[in-house]
Amino acid sequence: MRYFIQFSYFGKAYHGWQNQPNAITVQEVLEKALSTLLRAKVEVVGAGRTDSGVHAKQMFCHFDVDAISDIDELVYRLNAFLPDDIAVQAIIPVAQDAHARFDAVERTYEYWLVKEKDPFLFDHAHFVKHPLDVDSMNKAAKMLLDYTDFECFSKSNTDVKTFDCDVREAFWTVGKEKWVFTITADRFLRNMVRAVVGTLLDVGMGKMAPERIHQIIASKDRGEAGVSVPAKGLYLTKVSYPKEIFDEQKG
Incomplete structure (x- = not known):
């Protein structure tokens, strides 16, 4: 079975x-x-x-x-x-x-970051001390939904057959303890979420305008995107399947 x-x-x-x-x-x-x-x-x-x-x-x-x-x-x-x-x-x-x-038809990741040093979140989130413009970060994040080819955010020398991903949501929320980036898609490339977050942080710190996302994606060049943020802040939070897959247990 x-x-x-x-x-x-x-x-x-x-x-x-x-x-x-x-x-x-x-x-x-x-x-x-x-x-x-x-x-x-x-x-x-x-x-x-x-x-x-x-x-x-x-x-x-x-x-x-x-x-x-x-x-x-x-x-x-x-x-x-x-x-x-x-x-x-x-x-x-x-x-x-x-x-x-x-x-699996959909996967959701969260990336956690903290704005103040917190010993209880040291292994759970990425500490960013620089001021961040969350509105600009969300503006740039929303632009991801207009594209399917995310080669610019993929780990170099990967063996995937396609760089296409259907990104269905991408947004930042600001909480009392931490900031959380949520992104949902049908699939993800290796290192993709961490590269996306690194790029959005560049936007938030004013290193690039939100509209720069268009040029980065069009370039298909990993070197044009931001650095990958540390793995410790990344969480796979949900994997979704068609309901009928689990109907077997009812029989």
């Missing part, structure tokens, strides 16, 4: 989600825990990959195994077995052809 796992993790200790040689990853830790508890080799397929140090408030993966007799018990045992920085919220039976990556 095929199951989806909904889980979350704090990424500081990991070299991203996807398995790598000679580096600890979230996928490796989760697969080892599942294999140990189910007494069989288990491989999982994630909804996507997050880079080293990036966090996930909501992430999904799928795996195949014989029918699980007590799902609640397995969730409990997994959480007891996993380290404190990884938590499983649910294990959900799905259709056999359901795919955690290819069936």
Whole structure:
């Protein structure tokens, strides 16, 4: 049978989600825990990959195994077995052809920054001491919705077949403790959100006008965009699927 796992993790200790040689990853830790508890080799397929140090408030993966007799018990045992920085919220039976990556229709990221030094958010957000013009940043962010080709924000020398992404929302909100950038799209390129945020911060600090976004995107040149902000402020917050994928559990 095929199951989806909904889980979350704090990424500081990991070299991203996807398995790598000679580096600890979230996928490796989760697969080892599942294999140990189910007494069989288990491989999982994630909804996507997050880079080293990036966090996930909501992430999904799928795996195949014989029918699980007590799902609640397995969730409990997994959480007891996993380290404190990884938590499983649910294990959900799905259709056999359901795919955690290819069936995802939308993903949302948040980027957190703080304007004052805060020891309690040091590992959770990026500290920016410079004054920022949030209205200009939001003006520039809104322009992202007019484009689909985001090669200028992609990690160099990547092996993707297309740089097209359908960005559906992009905006900043200012809270008492932190500023949050929210961006939703059908897919993201490697390093894309961190490069977008770095570029918007240049706008906010007055290093470029909001309209400069048009030229940067048209250039398709990573060197024209801003620097990538630190990974510690980036969170995958939501992965959305068609409702019918989860109908299997009702049967």
